[in-house]
Amino acid sequence: MKLASIQAAEAKLLLQTYERHPVLFTGGKGVYLTDEQGDNYLDLLGGIGVNALGYGHPVIEDAIAAQSKKLLHISNLFFHEGQAELALRLTEITGLDRVFLSNTGTEAWEAALKLARAHSALLRSEGKKTGTKILAMSHSFHGRTMGSVSTTHKAMYREPFGPLVPGVEFVGFNDVDDLRAKFSEEFCAIGLEVVQGEGGIHVASREFLATARELCNSTGALLLVDEIQAGMGRTGKWCSYQHLGIQPDITTLAKPLAGGIPIGAMLCTEEAARAMTPGMHGTTFGGGPLACAVAVAVIDHMQQQNLLAHVTEVGSYFREQLHGLATHHTSIVDVRGLGLMIGVELNSADLAKAVAAKMMERHILLNRTSETVLRFLPPYILERKHVDIAVTALDEILKQTTSQASTVLAGGHANG
Numbered sequence: 463m464k465l466a467s468i469q470a471a472e473a474k475l476l477l478q479t480y481e482r483h484p485v486l487f488t489g490g491k492g493v494y495l496t497d498e499q500g501d502n503y504l505d506l507l508g509g510i511g512v513n514a515l516g517y518g519h520p521v522i523e524d525a526i527a528a529q530s531k532k533l534l535h536i537s538n539l540f541f542h543e544g545q546a547e548l549a550l551r552l553t554e555i556t557g558l559d560r561v562f563l564s565n566t567g568t569e570a571w572e573a574a575l576k577l578a579r580a581h582s583a584l585l586r587s588e589g590k591k592t593g594t595k596i597l598a599m600s601h602s603f604h605g606r607t608m609g610s611v612s613t614t615h616k617a618m619y620r621e622p623f624g625p626l627v628p629g630v631e632f633v634g635f636n637d638v639d640d641l642r643a644k645f646s647e648e649f650c651a652i653g654l655e656v657v658q659g660e661g662g663i664h665v666a667s668r669e670f671l672a673t674a675r676e677l678c679n680s681t682g683a684l685l686l687v688d689e690i691q692a693g694m695g696r697t698g699k700w701c702s703y704q705h706l707g708i709q710p711d712i713t714t715l716a717k718p719l720a721g722g723i724p725i726g727a728m729l730c731t732e733e734a735a736r737a738m739t740p741g742m743h744g745t746t747f748g749g750g751p752l753a754c755a756v757a758v759a760v761i762d763h764m765q766q767q768n769l770l771a772h773v774t775e776v777g778s779y780f781r782e783q784l785h786g787l788a789t790h791h792t793s794i795v796d797v798r799g800l801g802l803m804i805g806v807e808l809n810s811a812d813l814a815k816a817v818a819a820k821m822m823e824r825h826i827l828l829n830r831t832s833e834t835v836l837r838f839l840p841p842y843i844l845e846r847k848h849v850d851i852a853v854t855a856l857d858e859i860l861k862q863t864t865s866q867a868s869t870v871l872a873g874g875h876a877n878g
């Protein structure tokens with residue numbers, strides 16, 4: 463009843479940007495969410511890869527409580543204790559030199575794009591031949607602000623908002639020949655996700671990434687790697703590029719960084735950082751005391767508990783079980799991913815939609831991305847027993863749904 467009145471009010475009052483599931487969540491503990499009736503849901507989506515430590519985690523609750531008694535906001539005109547503490551940790555885990563803190567993922571990516579343009583201007587002022595174009599990838603996703611949508615591939619996210627930021631071109635993700643053919647001295651940056659999230663959980667090949675690195679090195683262009691979804695331990699390493707042995711010039715972090723408190727970060731090399739001087743870029747809220755304190759607490763907890771090893775272990779167990787399902791369900795086309803960033807591609811968009819809805823009916827949360835792909839981004843504290851619940855449910859649903867479909871196709875009764 464409460465849900466119905468909220469639905470009616472939102473339908474009238476909110477800009478209609480979201481298609482929400484009709485559930486009203488009121489709390490959560492561990493990897494489970496609780497709705498207004500007190501029913502529990504196994505959460506394998508984690509607020510789209512944000513709630514790394516699940517719900518009601520004492521480390522996060524304590525950090526919020528302690529910081530809220532000290533200071534919530536002071537602006538970037540003054541010092542506070544948190545930014546250098548967080549920057550120290552972020553530079554250590556990424557291998558980069560300097561940090562700019564923002565509030566969201568898209569702002570971190572905007573900072574990356576602006577820095578790439580400013581750096582190319584600096585190079586030109588020093589007599590180097592470099593242009594201002596940016597090379598982005600097919601199936602990329604970098605966020606919803608103008609620069610980010612301009613480097614995002616999907617037409618639906620870009621086309622209603624033209625004219626977009628000029629100078630962006632796209633190459634086929636993992637198409638080494640296309641990358642070599644399109645790249646030139648006209649570009650100041652190549653931007654990519656090592657594991658494409660919204661694009662359907664596709665992992666870059668070692669050769670593609672090495673080629674992007676080599677091409678950037680040949681002209682002084684910057685390699686921008688967006689780790690907003692795949693970074694901060696999601697794949698079992700702090701950054702997904704660490705699986706493939708390359709180092710970017712710029713990376714961006716956000717989603718799980720402060721375990722549910724909004725924050726983003728852009729990290730860069732000393733060389734790229736030369737291009738930014740005081741006043742050129744900034745934010746009112748970014749890097750505030752609360753977000754920094756919580757991010758520091760999350761990172762320290764992950765290190766103390768060795769959560770990266772746990773993500774690797776449970777993630778490979780999860781993928782093994784899914785590969786097992788794929789051997790007796792021909793509707794599963796592919797199982798992909800790294801760590802706890804997992805995609806299961808089904809053979810039709812309708813089936814993926816039906817399966818996601820049926821999982822929801824069984825109180826297991828996941829989402830569908832790129833039409834045919836079931837996406838799992840669970841909290842890092844997920845255990846094998848939760849994987850078993852999800853895989854058993856998926857097995858049963860696939861059996862039902864595909865046998866119904868074939869009965870219908872054969873002209874029989876769906877429930878015969």
Ligand SMILES: *Cc1c(COP(=O)(O)O)cnc(C)c1O
Nearest residue numbers: 566567568603604605659690691
């Ligand atoms: C979610 C996401 C973004 C945008 O982050 P917001 O916090 O929603 O602005 C950018 N890049 C990638 C890879 C993402 O997954």
